[in-house]
Amino acid sequence: MTEALGRLAYYFQTFEFVRYAMVAGVLIALCSSLLGVTLVLKRFSFIGDGLSHVAFGATAVAAAMNLTDNILLVLPVTILCAVLLLRTGQNTKIKGDASLAMISVGALAIGYLIMNLFAKSANLSADVCATLFGSTSILTLSPTAVWLCAGLSALVTAVFLLFYHKIFSVTFDEDFAAATGVRAKAYNLLLAVVIAVIIVLAMNLVGALLVSALVVFPALSAMRVFKSFLSVTVCSVVMSVVCAALGILISILAGTPVGATIVAVNISGFLIFSAAGRILQRS
Amino acid sequence: MKKNLLTALTLCLIGALAAGCGGKKPAAGIDVDLTALSGVMVYAEVYNMMTSPEEYLGKTIKANGSYAVTYYDKTGQYYHFVLVEDAGACCQQGLEFRWSGERVYPDEYPAENAKIELVGVYSRYELLGDTLYYLAVDELTVPG
Numbered sequence: 075m076t077e078a079l080g081r082l083a084y085y086f087q088t089f090e091f092v093r094y095a096m097v098a099g100v101l102i103a104l105c106s107s108l109l110g111v112t113l114v115l116k117r118f119s120f121i122g123d124g125l126s127h128v129a130f131g132a133t134a135v136a137a138a139m140n141l142t143d144n145i146l147l148v149l150p151v152t153i154l155c156a157v158l159l160l161r162t163g164q165n166t167k168i169k170g171d172a173s174l175a176m177i178s179v180g181a182l183a184i185g186y187l188i189m190n191l192f193a194k195s196a197n198l199s200a201d202v203c204a205t206l207f208g209s210t211s212i213l214t215l216s217p218t219a220v221w222l223c224a225g226l227s228a229l230v231t232a233v234f235l236l237f238y239h240k241i242f243s244v245t246f247d248e249d250f251a252a253a254t255g256v257r258a259k260a261y262n263l264l265l266a267v268v269i270a271v272i273i274v275l276a277m278n279l280v281g282a283l284l285v286s287a288l289v290v291f292p293a294l295s296a297m298r299v300f301k302s303f304l305s306v307t308v309c310s311v312v313m314s315v316v317c318a319a320l321g322i323l324i325s326i327l328a329g330t331p332v333g334a335t336i337v338a339v340n341i342s343g344f345l346i347f348s349a350a351g352r353i354l355q356r357s
Numbered sequence: 358m359k360k361n362l363l364t365a366l367t368l369c370l371i372g373a374l375a376a377g378c379g380g381k382k383p384a385a386g387i388d389v390d391l392t393a394l395s396g397v398m399v400y401a402e403v404y405n406m407m408t409s410p411e412e413y414l415g416k417t418i419k420a421n422g423s424y425a426v427t428y429y430d431k432t433g434q435y436y437h438f439v440l441v442e443d444a445g446a447c448c449q450q451g452l453e454f455r456w457s458g459e460r461v462y463p464d465e466y467p468a469e470n471a472k473i474e475l476v477g478v479y480s481r482y483e484l485l486g487d488t489l490y491y492l493a494v495d496e497l498t499v500p501g
Contacts, residue, residue, distance in 0.1 A: 089398070089401075091401050091402075091405060213398070213401035213404075325395075326395060326397060328395060329396030329397055329398070331397065
């Protein structure tokens with residue numbers, strides 16, 4: 075234990091990228107868990123997966139276009155798809171989950187195809203691996219990327235806190251919220267934009283294929299023990315931040331892939347919270 | 358009851374952190390000891406060496422990995438690399454090195470893909486108009 079702590083201290087003092095990874099990781103985990111509860115309750119758990127595949131496709135296009143800052147393309151495209159999925163899903167011929175599945179696999183396939191056809195890097199498998207599984211992405215962030223992450227995280231948190239009551243009402247009963255004068259469609263649109271921002275941020279932490287875990291596990295874990303919207307949200311945030319920090323620490327110490335380690339810690343957290351929930355029910 | 362559970366959960370998380378985290382201390386006289394880092398840390402540090410090479414110029418670096426060699430037609434020379442992999446073993450990066458002394462390839466070099474460990478100073482050179490970086494190596498060993 076002492077040796078592990080000594081090594082951690084050495085890593086944090088010596089390597090700037092470890093400090094960047096921890097800051098960005100904690101901020102991303104905080105944002106993803108804030109909206110996780112809403113997404114789970116609205117039965118949109120899988121939207122994170124679909125949007126992350128869209129973001130992967132957009133990343134491939136940005137790489138093919140040789141864009142130095144790919145977020146300029148990835149973020150607008152992901153926001154557009156989030157709006158289309160959340161707003162028009164019920165009014166089109168292709169309904170909800172089918173359109174999500176279609177966009178999800180379509181974007182993944184087209185993205186990989188573009189990466190192969192217009193590969194700019196000699197190490198294509200490394201690029202795909204890093205983008206899909208976030209094996210080391212969080213440890214290779216530039217200072218600009220960390221600042222961008224901090225700015226977008228602050229924006230997401232501010233939106234959530236400012237519109238907390240509206241998000242609450244839209245989450246539980248959209249029709250009732252609309253009937254009481256809440257502009258439900260506008261708030262759904264806002265949620266779509268915020269979700270897209272979170273997905274693009276979270277891709278850096280755990281990769282495109284594992285993004286949903288950051289959204290779903292903390293919320294579901296918190297729901298095992300707590301019951302009110304506020305307590306579940308607070309617990310979800312704490313759980314998500316702790317799991318991300320712990321995942322990053324274990325990963326840099328044990329040399330395991332960052333994204334997969336964070337998800338494994340989240341799964342462990344879910345199992346522990348499930349057991350805790352059962353104990354609480356009995357008592 | 359909830360407070361006790363939260364305390365238990367915190368202890369579980371700390372225990373998880375302490376588990377399975379071995380490693381060794383960086384060697385003395387070495388500025389960047391890649392052999393003392395875990396897989397993901399090595400990959401990230403080498404990535405930084407590739408993207409911000411000027412920051413590493415003149416630093417003594419210790420590295421280990423697989424030996425690789427390539428022949429470049431335009432210069433008629435062999436170029437030697439140590440390849441380091443990330444934790445997922447899908448991302449591989451090569452550090453070029455030049456071994457000091459008059460050594461002849463392949464007779465006096467390790468077999469290709471052999472695991473090697475080397476210590477060298479990060480240096481710069483120009484090749485056909487491009488600025489490239491390499492390790493000027495004095496010590497190269499093939500660990501048994």
